[in-house]
Amino acid sequence: MLTYVFKRLLLMVPTLLGVLFFTFLVIQFVPGGPVEQYLAEAKAGAGVGAEGGLSYRGAQGVDPKRLEMAKALYGFDKPAHERFVQMLVQFARFDLGKSFFQNRDVSQLIWEKLPVSMSLGLWTFFISYLVAVPLGVAKAVRAGSRFDLITTMVVLVGYAIPGFVLGVALLVVFGGQLQWFPLRGLTSSNWEQMAWGARIVDYLWHIVLPVTAMVLGSFAVTAMLTKNAFLEEIRKQYVVTARAKGLSENRVLWKHVMRNALIPIITGFPAAFIGAFFTGSLLIETLFSLDGLGLLSYESVIRRDYPVVMGTLYLFTLIGLVTKLISDLCYVWVDPRVKFD
Template structure:
């Protein structure tokens, strides 16, 4: 097991470099640039001024030289300085925002898991029932509806018409003056919509996936064996069938990390949540190359980490996976 993990981590290093190479290229090929954004609409900006700005940011050098420099800095975990007017270190900017994004994503992942898995199981066990049919329709609607649009509708419904939930930010203005319970409730209220929306697509996918796995597993011979032993249906479903049906879901959850991070960009922007996604959106809009690269690298790192964790989890959960143990 230990060797397996080490091997997986080592393989990830060239993968991470490859990803950074491609993203670096793509970002630099994107139209516009940090210079244009800060000088195009400025009538006083001369060509010479632009050249100076370019040289200041190091953009006058060819792309491969810049990539080499970036990689060299990354080797010592230096993310560089942001191009934005504050000029702060990229790592500092990301560090203060990571907790928000990660906690929302972890919460939504847990929500997905806790809601989608039971829905899938119940749909499979009662296949063709009213519940199954309602779940199927809801799930396909969920697939089809764009999250950002749904987010706006829910904001109007719950935030404006009903007034139950706040529509933006993480905390209310009076947050600091509230007692502890009030602060927790305030924060929870702010998180309901973002977490629901972050998990919405995954909810549909995972419940569907769980349902088909469960239908597949329930037909297996060993489920018949379990029934023939005289086990009650509840035990047959949860002990024998569910464990087998859950295995592939572990992988899917690991693979959903990039989707969640991508989703963060959308819902953090919509709900004005000061997280990494919002920072990324701002970074892209101002062509803040070091910031974009920094966030993408961390995103890639989290994705690979998610994959490794999923594989390790799978290997732990499924005794048939041989990870180099003898036997």
């Protein structure tokens, strides 16, 4: 086991380097970088091109000193390979760099946006598993019944509807017409002046619609996965033997079948739980005016804020690799028969 873990940790290094290298390589060929945006803003501020009817064309006609100053400001005065090595050295010290346009540390930006995305992710995680797993078990026990057919239809219809489309419908019906829920934000503007009980109620009031829009996709997957896993286990010989010994149906299901059927679900817990802290749904966050990690990533790509792009990519890739290793190790914890030899 220790040998396997050590090999996986070593494999993380080239994987992480490969992700960073190819992303950095693509960035070098993307037009409209921070230098060009800086020069465009400088020319717009000076009124050049607006009065004469000319559009901005990169660095043409720009003072060479100003161009060199802009390159030095964003670190583009150095060759690409030097900038890549410098970035790796910073990441090795867990220094994610500083945003070009917000002039703040990337780690600080992530920490500020994390509560919003964490709220969406954790509620989606807990609701998906706490409701979908019992529903999947009930569907497996009553496979082929009217209950199974109706719930399957409802779950699949909900899964087929994109989250942002459902979000728009929820906003129009419950936020606009009925006005039962707020249209934007995670809390009210006077949230800090409220008592603790009122704060909790206000927070839950705001989180209902975005979480509902996000939960249906993962809810359907978890419910159907649980049902199929239970159906496969119920047909095995050890279940027939347990019933022949006179054990009650509940004891057979929840003590014998449950442990084996939940192996594919439990092993996904670490990745799902950790991912809940860093999940970022751009469309949902934009739709409900929630300033989270999804919106931060989108804006950093649009504005060519490369430190934010590379810093968040490095952090999320590293967390993803570690949680993948933990998920694989959970197989051994759930089923000791599994070996990584």
